[in-house]
């Protein structure tokens with residue numbers, strides 16, 4: 001057997017389930033995976049131990065729970081210790097409703113990640129859908145397979161890390177090879193690069209490979225050639241700034257309802273949600289869905305429906321061009337439109353400790369970057385924050401790290417984190433929670449984080465009371481809205497979030513449009529809308545962001561009907577010359 005082939009392991013003492021699962025999995029997946037079936041859990045554990053010893057990749061582990069087998073959940077819990085990256089599924093029998101509460105509780109505590117109903121007939125596509133989703137998530141997390149882009153750089157370099165993160169979140173298959181590794185050296189030699197400026201990026205999917213040394217976002221966007229700025233005379237019904245869940249939802253609905261739509265995205269599709277390894281509370285995805293998947297599918301949906309996208313380019317300013325708006329883009333172009341939807345979400349709050357800021361990308365990370373988690377294998381990792389994002393990051397990191405310590409400034413987690421996450425954290429054996437604790441400093445070796453210094457929160461001085469070993473520190477302490485590119489005339493609340501609706505003063509804010517009561521998601525500037533996390537009072541969930549994105553489209557129709565384009569010249573649409581050309585930027 002080829003040792004590079006990933007393994008699927010089934011273990012159950014129920015002979016009927018074992019036979020059905022083994023048959024189904026071998027028939028569908030036997031060509032690509034080695035399917036192993038074990039009749040006893042002790043045997044299953046021994047096989048898993050052996051596979052770990054031989055460094056074999058294990059993609060999926062299945063155990064059963066039902067009247068003929070009560071040990072599968074415990075097996076799956078212990079299997080985590082052997083192969084933390086493997087997807088673990090508990091197989092139940094249709095109609096065994098009595099077992100459901102135990103299974104759901106075990107999933108909430110992290111014993112298994114998904115529940116699958118045993119197939120009772122041939123070609124049970126519901127069963128296979130669950131299996132292929134799990135395998136797809138496993139592959140995405142491993143980053144194995146086809147390399148559309150080869151990236152060569154220093155481990156721990158901030159720019160290299162940002163590129164890996166942004167490419168993988170944009171679903172561009174990227175292979176990272178640390179400089180000095182055999183593949184990196186071989187590639188550089190074959191390209192004739194003796195002393196390149198790192199990171200080096202090789203686009204391998206183009207007719208002849210394109211090589212970029214330390215490229216800017218713009219250079220990458222242009223080399224990829226996926227999206228180009230629209231022609232100067234194009235006028236969009238709506239420009240959406242930000243391709244997080246809210247912006248993508250607007251794109252899907254606006255395009256499907258016939259509005260010409262342009263989405264501008266500065267980093268990667270999916271926004272914050274794209275960094276989440278498992279969103280468990282998005283309706284319709286009973287097994288949970290990875291943020292990257294959800295985002296990519298929404299992007300494809302919007303694209304198919306006709307949305308134009310500008311990637312790796314930021315909106316830098318908003319101007320008024322007569323009856324139109326002009327959004328200035330970081331590549332120097334200007335996109336003109338009749339309405340703007342601001343869906344720019346939020347940025348992570350920084351700790352503001354200079355020692356830590358110097359180590360960003362070399363052990364210190366803002367946000368729960370999914371791509372970084374496997375590199376924490378065997379290390380002690382710290383996470384700072386008391387919210388749901390911090391809780392989810394801890395659970396994801398705990399799959400790889402030796403131990404994860406959550407540092408919380410407040411006295412408890414209950415005020416800031418969902419109960420289900422708190423119970424999962426408490427049930428995870430390699431997680432520790434330290435409340436009433438703040439970080440006051442850091443230690444490093446050769447520019448890499450080795451430990452954080454902590455003190456009791458509220459202590460009179462910042463003298464460290466303890467030093468905690470830390471191979472990685474993930475900071476998730478809240479967020480600030482991304483609105484700096486908007487004119488000051490667009491009203492904010494004291495925290496900087498965009499106010500919408502009729503609850504505030506109404507003014508034309510320089511837009512030249514008539515005063516009227518703003519629509520529910522309209523800002524103080526008529527024709528400019530705000531949705532998702534950037535909106536004052538938003539709920540900060542994927543589903544509510546998507547809800548805002550869908551809702552705003554009916555308001556766009558209202559606004560567009562109020563402000564029709566100038567009548568077209570006989571025999572054609574309005575030409576740029578017929579439209580006002582004196583753009584006023586903020």
Ligand SMILES: Cc1cc2nc3c(=O)[nH]c(=O)nc-3n(C[C@H](O)[C@H](O)[C@H](O)COP(=O)(O)OP(=O)(O)OC[C@H]3O[C@@H](n4cnc5c(N)ncnc54)[C@H](O)[C@@H]3O)c2cc1C
Nearest residue numbers: 242244245246266271272273276315345532533540541542
């Ligand atoms: C790790 C993590 C886990 C989470 N888990 C869950 C969960 O399980 N369930 C849940 O309901 N919620 C979860 N959330 C919250 C949820 O992801 C957010 O509420 C949601 O993503 C907000 O969507 P949004 O579109 O408003 O903004 P964002 O997701 O923040 O997207 C904004 C986008 O705008 C882009 N942008 C910003 N400024 C500009 C500019 N000037 N030009 C161009 N583009 C720009 C950004 O690059 C970004 O892609 C999680 C958040 C995080 C960080």
